[in-house]
Amino acid sequence: QVQLVESGGGLVQAGGSLRLSCAASGRTGVAYTMVWFRQAPGKEREFVAAITATGGSLDYADSVKGRFTISRDNAKNTVYLPMDSLKPEDTAHYYCAAGLPNRARALSEYTYWGQGTQVTVSS
Secondary structure, X not given: OEEEEEEOOEEEEOOOOEEEEEEEEEOOOOOOEEEEEEEOOXXXXXXXXXXXXXXXXXXXXXXXXXXXXXXXXXXOOEEEEEEOOOOHHHOEEEEEEEEXXXXXXXXXXXXXXXXXXXXXXXX
């Protein structure tokens, strides 16, 4: 089992920045791919960014490319998502997940999920 706890969300004005963190505990010795998804009210949960176990491969949704940066510190069992140039459409509940996916963007491929952290961007 892996437990994931997200933090760093909050309220920010458009154009501002936040940094999300996802701390993992439990069975962290497995080389999981880590991913961020988000879900806005009334919408489906959508892929944001993914990073492989060693950090050698990154993937971003087109909507956040160039503004968000995913990284991980395996010594601290933590994944980060600094978010710059935030837009009102980035408002959502952000979830961290861990798994061994064949398809990094597929929600169903991830076994472990955190409770999420809310990001609200005002215009």
